[in-house]
Amino acid sequence: MKKSVGRRGFLVSGAVVGAGALVTACTSNAPAATPSSAAPQATTAGTDNDQPGTKVVIGFSAPAADHGWIAAIAKNAETQSKEYSDVEFKPVEPTNDINQQISAVESLIAAKVAALVILPNDGEQLNQVARKAMDAGIPVINLDRVFPDKLSYRTWIGGDNYGMGVAAGTYVGKTLKDKGVTNPVILEIQGIATLPLTMDRSKGFADALKTFGFTVTAKQDAKFTVESGTQVASNLLQAHKKIDAIWNHDDDQGIGVLAAIKEANRSEFFMVGGAGSANAIRDIAADSGVLKATVTYSPTMASSAIKLARLIAQGKGLSDLVENSVPTSITLASETITKENAQKYLPLGFES
Template sequence: MFLHYRRNLMPAGAGASLKSVTLALALSVAGLGMANTASAEEVIVGLVTKTEVNPFFVKMRQAAEEQAKAKGVKLIARAGKFDGDNEGQVSAIEDLISAGAKGILVTPNNSSGMLTIIKKARDAGVLVIALDTATDPADAVDATFATDNFEAGVQQGAYARKAMGDKAPIVAMLDGTPGGTVDTFRHDGYLKGFGIAEGDPAIAGAAITNGAQDKGQIGMENLLSKNGDINAVYTINEPAAAGAYAALKSFGKESDVMLTSIDGGCAGVRDVKDGKIAATVMQFPYKMAAMGVDAVAEYAASGKKPSGFVNTGSFLITDKPVDGIDSKDTAWGLENCWGD
């Protein structure tokens, strides 16, 4: 009776008009639902690197972008303003959590300085994977995809010592950024491979470079000013090695020092080919990034999470091989390097 009564109150033609309005409203609501579904289904992968300018991280970002496109997910890349900018990375992860990232790939500037924000992300259901640099403790993240940096340091040190022959070593250590596992592992690995311990009289001194060329040059100049007999130089990466070479050349010692490094960028491999660096240990940032994007896409699709440490590999690159140490030449290095 009520429905009949209501229909009788409607003016002629109003029924058709109401049906049209109702249909339009239904379509509008359906459209909103579709938009919300599309938005909800969009998988966001966050990438937070130490800097935007280091060729290693540039390649990592490029690889992540390519893999995200292949997987049909959206990549949001952020970075610290400089190597060591822990606060900048924390802020970037905050933003990615707010943006609804399904997974975050991070190369932490400080291995223990990001534990709180990483826990916040994981508590929110975000998959967090460390790339290149492990956290401390390692299980603060779901998984780590990285070079075995200790082993890379061992490779560098073992080559340097054997290539020096019978020379009594006087070693300079050009370190990266204190507080990062990469810096610690490579430093300690080099000493082990070289066959000396921390505090050994053979170590002439150390300098902090933050992995930068200008600081590598300044640090090397300062160390040479204190001890002109330095004949072996450990460097945290190839930009620092390029700075060290410039300093050695300015002192006229570029041919007298066993300068080695770690990275595998094309510029560094060319420096090995040109005789500026005796050897470098190549790592694979593009592999780390691609594997990370794949893992987030898999997590979004199935809920499956990676775990533990995954070694993405390393190779010693030199054109002056020594017996007993595996290496590849710069021709191979230039085919597999990254950066310009």
């Protein structure tokens, strides 16, 4: 079955700091250096785990870079792999076609790579080929969009999508309460409504709002694209003459959402974004528009996935843990970025 998923299929909450903390935890207690580029990149702390070891080939498969977040995922994975003289990075052609990604992963299995890092277009549809890799003795590091069968991966690393919704809902709820707003009109612009990650984000958002006595007035998905973001936001703006708050799940599609808001000349509400893009963080820092915060879901997780793949392939564990092996699941935290802390997060933002 051919199915194209334009982008993140399951995602966590954005975890800018969480990812950075994990990268350091893999090897050292030393603080990570601040990346100098706009795209988030991991740093390597010099400890025994980072000393050259057994040569390993790490296969990598991800969707096509049709968005800033996915582009940063691929860049971070490649950049991190170059930090190690004992790692050969073997990426396959990125694609948004399910069948093509399955074929690409099968080619890596046939090449007998030491480990596989896979960000699937759709975890359920690639579950079988991931299980095939595991059955062949190739550990799979499942990045972001999860495989439903736990036997299909050795370790999963990704964001906390439910926590992402909670972070956004908490910010929205508290802000409205502090303003003394009652019966607010709260809109939610999702990514792809049918994805488990989206459902988790929406549930977290609703649960957090409930603690303040609020509910979502209306929601619609925008498919993680700028074009759909513009169209969906336009429709919602036309349907609601008064709005108090909007949560947009994704900063990439947020470019379109903000364009629609500007075109409609609306400013009576505030907006919260999602993922932590550099352009969103810059807008928040400038404090000149409706975007007042974003909740993180950082592509630095790809850097951490490469680190984990190397450790697993070489039979090592995380040096800050007592256990001798890498955990089977690592969930990154979702942080809330506001104008007060925007400059701290900007170096880790990805360009949309």
